[in-house]
Amino acid sequence: MREINGAEIILEILQEHDLNTVFGYPGGSVLPIYDALHSYREKIDHILTRHEQGAAHAADGYARCSGKTGVCIVTSGPGAANTVSGLMTAYMDSTPMLVITGQVSVNNLGTDAFQELDITGVTDSITKHNYLVRSIEELSDLLREAIYLTENGRPGPVLIDIPKDIQTSKMSYDNFQNSCSSEYNTVSEYKYIYEKPKKNETDEFIEMIRKSKRPVILAGNGVMKSNSSKELRKFSKKFDIPVATTLLGLGILPAEDRYNLHMLGMHGTAYANYAADEADLIIALGMRFDNRVTGNIHRFCKDAKIIHVDIDEAEIDKNKRADLHIVGDVNLVLKALLKYKAEGENKVWMNRVMELKKKYPLDRNFSTDYILPQYLISKISELTKGEAIVCTDVGQHQMWTAQYYNFNRINSIITSGGAGTMGFGLPAAIGAKLANPNREVIAILGDGGFQMNSQELMTISEYKLDIKIIIVNNSFLGMVKQLQEVFYEKRHSFVKLEKNPDFVMLGRAYGIDSYLAETPVELDKLLGEIFSKKRSALVNCIVSKEENVFPMIPGGKSVDEMIMSKEEL
Amino acid sequence: MKKYQILVIMRNRPGILSKVSGLFSKRGFNIDGITCGVSEKKEHFRMTITVIGDESFVEQVKRQVAKLIDVVKVQILDEKKVVKRELALIKVKSDSENRLEIIKIVEIYRAKIIDISHEALIIELTGDSNKVEGLIGVMDKFGILESARTGISAMHRGI
Numbered sequence A: 001m002r003e004i005n006g007a008e009i010i011l012e013i014l015q016e017h018d019l020n021t022v023f024g025y026p027g028g029s030v031l032p033i034y035d036a037l038h039s040y041r042e043k044i045d046h047i048l049t050r051h052e053q054g055a056a057h058a059a060d061g062y063a064r065c066s067g068k069t070g071v072c073i074v075t076s077g078p079g080a081a082n083t084v085s086g087l088m089t090a091y092m093d094s095t096p097m098l099v100i101t102g103q104v105s106v107n108n109l110g111t112d113a114f115q116e117l118d119i120t121g122v123t124d125s126i127t128k129h130n131y132l133v134r135s136i137e138e139l140s141d142l143l144r145e146a147i148y149l150t151e152n153g154r155p156g157p158v159l160i161d162i163p164k165d166i167q168t169s170k171m172s173y174d175n176f177q178n179s180c181s182s183e184y185n186t187v188s189e190y191k192y193i194y195e196k197p198k199k200n201e202t203d204e205f206i207e208m209i210r211k212s213k214r215p216v217i218l219a220g221n222g223v224m225k226s227n228s229s230k231e232l233r234k235f236s237k238k239f240d241i242p243v244a245t246t247l248l249g250l251g252i253l254p255a256e257d258r259y260n261l262h263m264l265g266m267h268g269t270a271y272a273n274y275a276a277d278e279a280d281l282i283i284a285l286g287m288r289f290d291n292r293v294t295g296n297i298h299r300f301c302k303d304a305k306i307i308h309v310d311i312d313e314a315e316i317d318k319n320k321r322a323d324l325h326i327v328g329d330v331n332l333v334l335k336a337l338l339k340y341k342a343e344g345e346n347k348v349w350m351n352r353v354m355e356l357k358k359k360y361p362l363d364r365n366f367s368t369d370y371i372l373p374q375y376l377i378s379k380i381s382e383l384t385k386g387e388a389i390v391c392t393d394v395g396q397h398q399m400w401t402a403q404y405y406n407f408n409r410i411n412s413i414i415t416s417g418g419a420g421t422m423g424f425g426l427p428a429a430i431g432a433k434l435a436n437p438n439r440e441v442i443a444i445l446g447d448g449g450f451q452m453n454s455q456e457l458m459t460i461s462e463y464k465l466d467i468k469i470i471i472v473n474n475s476f477l478g479m480v481k482q483l484q485e486v487f488y489e490k491r492h493s494f495v496k497l498e499k500n501p502d503f504v505m506l507g508r509a510y511g512i513d514s515y516l517a518e519t520p521v522e523l524d525k526l527l528g529e530i531f532s533k534k535r536s537a538l539v540n541c542i543v544s545k546e547e548n549v550f551p552m553i554p555g556g557k558s559v560d561e562m563i564m565s566k567e568e569l
Numbered sequence B: 001m002k003k004y005q006i007l008v009i010m011r012n013r014p015g016i017l018s019k020v021s022g023l024f025s026k027r028g029f030n031i032d033g034i035t036c037g038v039s040e041k042k043e044h045f046r047m048t049i050t051v052i053g054d055e056s057f058v059e060q061v062k063r064q065v066a067k068l069i070d071v072v073k074v075q076i077l078d079e080k081k082v083v084k085r086e087l088a089l090i091k092v093k094s095d096s097e098n099r100l101e102i103i104k105i106v107e108i109y110r111a112k113i114i115d116i117s118h119e120a121l122i123i124e125l126t127g128d129s130n131k132v133e134g135l136i137g138v139m140d141k142f143g144i145l146e147s148a149r150t151g152i153s154a155m156h157r158g159i
Helices: A006-016 A028-039 A052-066 A084-092 A119-126 A136-151 A164-168 A173-177 A182-189 A199-211 A221-225 A229-239 A270-278 A330-338 A347-359 A373-383 A396-404 A425-435 A454-462 A478-487 A503-509 A520-532 B016-027 B055-067 B099-108 B129-142
Strands: A003-005 A021-025 A045-048 A070-074 A097-103 A129-132 A157-163 A170-172 A215-219 A243-245 A260-263 A281-285 A305-310 A324-327 A389-392 A441-446 A467-473 A513-517 A537-542 B002-011 B033-038 B044-053 B071-076 B082-093 B112-116 B120-127 B144-149 B153-156
Touching: A003 A006, A003 A173, A006 A028, A006 A136, A006 A164, A021 A052, A021 A425, A028 A070, A028 A097, A028 A164, A045 A425, A045 A454, A052 A070, A052 A084, A052 A097, A052 A425, A052 A454, A084 A097, A084 A119, A084 A157, A097 A136, A097 A164, A119 A129, A119 A157, A119 B016, A129 A136, A136 A157, A136 A170, A157 A164, A170 A173, A199 A281, A199 A305, A199 A324, A199 A330, A215 A229, A215 A270, A221 A229, A229 A330, A243 A270, A260 A270, A260 A396, A270 A347, A281 A330, A373 A396, A373 A441, A373 A467, A373 A520, A389 A396, A389 A425, A396 A441, A396 A467, A396 A478, A425 A441, A425 A454, A425 A467, A454 A467, A454 A503, A467 A503, A503 A513, A503 A537, A513 A520, A520 A537, B002 B016, B002 B055, B002 B153, B016 B033, B016 B044, B016 B055, B044 B055, B055 B071, B082 B129, B099 B112, B099 B120, B099 B129, B120 B129, B129 B144
Parallel strands: A021 A045, A021 A070, A070 A097, A097 A157, A129 A157, A215 A243, A215 A281, A243 A260, A281 A305, A305 A324, A389 A441, A441 A467, A467 A537, A513 A537
Antiparallel strands: A003 A170, B002 B044, B002 B071, B033 B044, B082 B120, B082 B144, B082 B153, B112 B120
């Protein structure tokens, strides 16, 4: 009788779900899985990162670009612990991700055995769900359930902890094939199959639009996740409603779309913030009124009625009370709404919105002989026609990217929105490139964040991934510096990175073409050159140290306290 | 601010209690009490969680709990239809002089004395929280050595 062991079951089930690219790092407690991976190397691509955190972020980047679940395999104890930042990042941004951790053998559980960690306990609050598998019989069911959960309903990361002896235990192949037991069926009841919204809900929705004079759509990650870019575009045009997006919603509408107000919130465009503030109806689609979006929640859109559409019922009324809500998939809701007839145009309001757009554009005065970070991003945007996948870390460079990169396509901004994880950008770019080998992938990083996972340069180099790495180097932890300038009387406390390594030499040490750019002229030439080649390159861009991100609504404040430039500080 | 009882039915899987309590600490919700045990189906656990807050707070608690994967059912119990009970064990200092007095009080409360020694006795009481607090109040003057309360278990009347 043919037998199969736990490790092989894991790989079989990954294949069954078309999850053929996995990221990971081996160790003692996952040796059986790695042994099986050796036999499955024709069927499953394993990407060896240089740190488990890198593997988790890469799986995240892969998932955000491919729409599939990102898979990450690591060993027990420290290996598992190193995925914590990756799990938190994926959890906050609703990325479907499966983390498989090795665990000490069942009989050693709870004895503080070598490299033992209660990883399910550790990750309870940053996973959608997690499991400790206790027998070979339940392994396949729980794993199938775990994968199911990552992508159904509100997506999120799921961790499954598998003791080493379960990886080596065997069962008959026939039993494995027939092992869709009742337990797995129980979770199948937990289907997030949303029906079309009810007619009375959409009737009221349309009625509220008809009654409003100044509607604004706030579109978030949920619109992206439900693949509703096309529907949203039709909807905003049909009903004449401008669209502001959250950070993770950038790219839902093409940058030049007349209805696109771009990003709102703390560092959003002034016109998006003013439009939202003047609105009498807010249509929030797949967004959760994060405090970086709302500032002072009580004064946010204070005169507006609110319609909230979200797949997660717990988001309704969590931060902001909604006058009408629909729990469900944004795509189905938009499709239902598109069936209604629109009542002419809303010229007065659209004229006002255009006036705001004209009156408060982003500052584009770039004529300096040093490199302005905003210029750098604009230049990259221009060279790639807003079509690239842009991965960032967190900080000033991230906000400049959000403001000055003209995102024209969905799933193009890969950034840690909710968690704000430094060190995310470089490994995420690895996942993004593997998910989309044919698209240009750029990692835009600060000099701080870059150093948090710079070891992943080796992964890029080893797998010959064509990723353009741009370091926005101002020798500062820029965003913290900016906060110290605004809130702490410019007392720069431990934010200057006095001693950065020579990033060009560092890049070259990893076998990546690396360059230094100190002037706009050098920069133009270098960017032109690297984007003409299909191979990875690193550019250390020395940018102005003084530059800060504007506009800025200081934390907890509202639109009327927006700071437009450094002169207002 | 009001006390609410939330009924939670969960699949009986390892670690469910920590998943619920972890959710409460993560969201900054205060648990006033929690009772837990097997329900009428052995594969389901039943919890009664008591929280203090306003209506929108308890609604948010309910939605967050409902999100837990192992949760089968969540319901905010209706104050008008609910039967609530709590078990308390109270150890009171007692000697031959005051023993009779204590026994009388215990009878009035329809509680039970389940253990007697030379210096103390243990009272078992089942009832709603007011009744438990009432008895504890009365026993205070004799000197309460220990008290153990289970927290509220609750159920709707009728079908």
